[in-house]
Amino acid sequence: MVIKGILTAGKFVILFHREHKGGKEMSKRIVLAGGSGFLGQALADHVKKRGYTAVILTRGSSAEKNGITYVHWDGRTLEDSWVREIEGSYAIVNFTGKSVNCLYTKKNREEILASRLDSVRILKEAVRESSAPPQVFVQAGSLAVFGDTTDVCDEDAAHGDGFSVSVCQQWEEAFFNDTLPKTRQVMLRIGFALGKDGGALGPLQMLARYGLGGTIGSGRQYISWLHMDDLNAMFMASIENENYEGIYNATGTAPVTNKEFMRVLRKVMNKSWAPPAPAPLVKLGAYTIMRADPSLALTGRNCIPKKLLEHGFNFKFTNLEAALRDII
Numbered sequence: 502m503v504i505k506g507i508l509t510a511g512k513f514v515i516l517f518h519r520e521h522k523g524g525k526e527m528s529k530r531i532v533l534a535g536g537s538g539f540l541g542q543a544l545a546d547h548v549k550k551r552g553y554t555a556v557i558l559t560r561g562s563s564a565e566k567n568g569i570t571y572v573h574w575d576g577r578t579l580e581d582s583w584v585r586e587i588e589g590s591y592a593i594v595n596f597t598g599k600s601v602n603c604l605y606t607k608k609n610r611e612e613i614l615a616s617r618l619d620s621v622r623i624l625k626e627a628v629r630e631s632s633a634p635p636q637v638f639v640q641a642g643s644l645a646v647f648g649d650t651t652d653v654c655d656e657d658a659a660h661g662d663g664f665s666v667s668v669c670q671q672w673e674e675a676f677f678n679d680t681l682p683k684t685r686q687v688m689l690r691i692g693f694a695l696g697k698d699g700g701a702l703g704p705l706q707m708l709a710r711y712g713l714g715g716t717i718g719s720g721r722q723y724i725s726w727l728h729m730d731d732l733n734a735m736f737m738a739s740i741e742n743e744n745y746e747g748i749y750n751a752t753g754t755a756p757v758t759n760k761e762f763m764r765v766l767r768k769v770m771n772k773s774w775a776p777p778a779p780a781p782l783v784k785l786g787a788y789t790i791m792r793a794d795p796s797l798a799l800t801g802r803n804c805i806p807k808k809l810l811e812h813g814f815n816f817k818f819t820n821l822e823a824a825l826r827d828i829i
């Protein structure tokens with residue numbers, strides 16, 4: 502008890518310092534673990550514009566850049582340097598995970614899984630040890646849990662099978678097992694996020710630019726897309742609205758087949774017809790040129806955001822052409 506009292510007092514001093522730096526009241530702090538990547542950077546800018554303080558946990562060096570604080574962590578061990586950012590924070594959003602855009606070698610598979618499970622575990626541990634825990638922990642998840650299907654999938658649809666599905670299931674289990682007593686938990690199963698600098702759209706744009714933007718594989722696999730503005734709004738709703746809790750399909754209202762997606766992309770990029778890329782060619786190109794698993798391009802799922810619609814979430818982009826024109 503005595504030790505706890507001393508620790509708590511220590512934390513209070515840190516908190517006081519943070520909340521009253523330079524005699525000013527600080528804005529509410531949102532901690533973005535793994536926030537140095539594609540989705541995290543977009544959300545960090547967004548929360549900053551909304552008047553929050555953004556703190557990114559990164560395996561890189563601690564620094565201040567563009568009004569965002571970067572704090573070093575390793576994504577799997579408790580260290581006071583980053584744990585004190587969790588203490589007294591308003592929200593945590595966890596984006597951490599080795600990119601799935603790679604060859605699925607044994608080593609990469611292990612890292613894809615471990616980076617996700619370790620970060621969830623250690624962040625939950627930090628929240629549990631905190632004397633002033635955040636009111637919400639939002640975890641980035643993936644629609645890949647549904648596997649490869651053309652069936653319409655809402656949150657309750659059956660899961661698929663295979664490596665990616667298994668990763669998503671273990672990720673969700675790690676996040677929701679032994680829930681946090683004082684912190685609301687939300688997982689957003691994110692779809693194909695369309696944004697300006699990076700993400701899955703980049704390689705497709707490159708193919709289209711070089712006249713290779715034809716249908717990929719059968720073209721019947723679905724792309725459950727959403728615009729980055731809508732994704733950021735989903736994160737903000739999850740953070741600010743206490744009615745958000747549990748798992749959500751974080752995707753747009755109008756998924757399309759790959760064939761349709763490529764047609765609209767070519768139209769927006771002023772490209773005419775392009776030859777289709779049959780599955781064997783995609784596999785060859787994926788392994789030799791893209792150095793990524795071909796399932797990323799050849800499989801898909803047809804998901805709908807049922808729970809978000811039930812909450813009355815207001816989508817800015819429900820039309821693919823409008824979304825792509827806004828970005829490209």
Ligand SMILES: NC(=O)c1ccc[n+]([C@@H]2O[C@H](COP(=O)([O-])OP(=O)(O)OC[C@H]3O[C@@H](n4cnc5c(N)ncnc54)[C@H](OP(=O)(O)O)[C@@H]3O)[C@@H](O)[C@H]2O)c1
Pocket residue numbers: 535536537538539540541558559560561575576596597598599600601612616641642643644690691692693694695700701
């Ligand atoms: N982009 C999408 O459309 C999409 C769709 C569905 C799901 N998601 C999921 O959403 C999350 C964020 O996506 P994103 O596109 O922003 O990914 P990203 O650009 O790859 O960023 C992920 C961040 O995780 C950290 N990281 C990478 N490997 C790690 C490792 N081995 N151990 C610890 N940290 C590691 C990196 O930060 P540091 O190097 O700074 O530590 C990296 O910036 C991922 O889990 C992804 O699977 C994304």
